[in-house]
Amino acid sequence: MPPLDSGSELGAFSRYVLPYKAQRGPDTGMSDRRPPGTGLEDATVLVTGGAGFIGSHLTAALLPETDVRVLDDFSTGEPSKIPDGAAVFRADIRNEDALDRAMADVDVVFHLAAVVSVEQSVSNPIESHRVNVDGTLAVLERARREDARVVVASSAAVYGDPDELPVDETAATDPLSPYGADKLAADTYARVCADAYDLPVAVLRFFNVYGPGQRGPYSGVVDAFLQRAFADDPLVIHGDGEQTRDFVHVADVVRTLLAAASTADTGRAFNVGTGESVSINELADVVRDATGTSAGVEHVDARPGDIRESRADCTRLRDRLGVAPDVSLREGIGDLVAHRRSRDAGERPERLQ
DSSP, rough: OOOOOTTTHHHIIIIIIIHHHHHSSSGGGGOSSSSSSSSSSEEEOOOETTTHHHHHHHHHHHTTTEEEEOOOOOOOOOGGGGGGTEEESSOOTTOOOHHHHHHOOOOOEEEESSOOHHHHHHHHHHHHHHIIIIHHHHHHHHHHHHHHHEEEEEGGGGGGGGSSBBTTSOOOOOSSHHHHHHHHHHHHHHHHHHHOOOOOOOEEEOOOHHHHHHHHTTSSSSHHHHHHHHTTOOOOETTSOOOOOOOHHHHHHHHHHHTTTTOOOOOOOESSOOOOOEEEHHHHHHHHHHHHHOOOEEEOOOTTTSSSSOOOOOHHHHHHHOOOOOOOHHHHHHHHHHHHHHHHTTTSOOOOO
């Protein structure tokens, strides 16, 4: 694979955010978010969906200490996001031969490959199910043969509209979309395989992940707002904008993935969020403030399958995995703006706000 492009958003993240914050002293109020060690040195690791947004960040964190393989069909991921040094299997997760080769003698599998778009799952639920559910079961079954540990990426979409906030992992699951139903099925298969086969599996229910390198039609509201703000175009909000989300930075997500790969507390799910609720209207204000745009806001029809309120209870994440996400939304958005401007200027920023 070609080396990571230093001009890309992912390149900006790996070169600027983590190293730069690691150099800042403890009195700055910003912690060192580079993992002190992956805990997987000398292990053979497979990242399915490793060319995607979260997967590419994870792969960059694992290299060069870990023998990393990536399986991705590049339907949404980009080959240029995979750092040099990873062995790449270009294939669909449902390709049995490719999956067998990619998982041969692996120690750990991070299963991130998925159809991630709610809208796409609504328009084509059968295809979404085949990738998200059948693909997950195939990974779990091969992990059982290889005696490998698995970290499965799930979603807060399994909860639907919760009865109360914050929502913890024991809350009722009532997904509102085929995507949410897929993730609930995959989540359940992981637990069943852990119980039936003593397979070491950890399930991570991601809330709204954002950060550098998030691009494309399914990249999320943060990137959509930033793209429009930099162009001084109105920020488009679906519905009244009072729906809430729990936005968690990808740096915190990577730390959680690594912690889940080494925990003895397997066979259960963990919420991955911040425990903070932010309305979409409030997010628009943060983006407008950070970019300095004079663009307004435009409201359009709400999207089918969207939940109304979301906020994670992160008690289990903190107490059992020892992870406490700590990148605030304003800090994360400010860093994204700084990266974008430094990239456009061709310079490394002296300071990230």
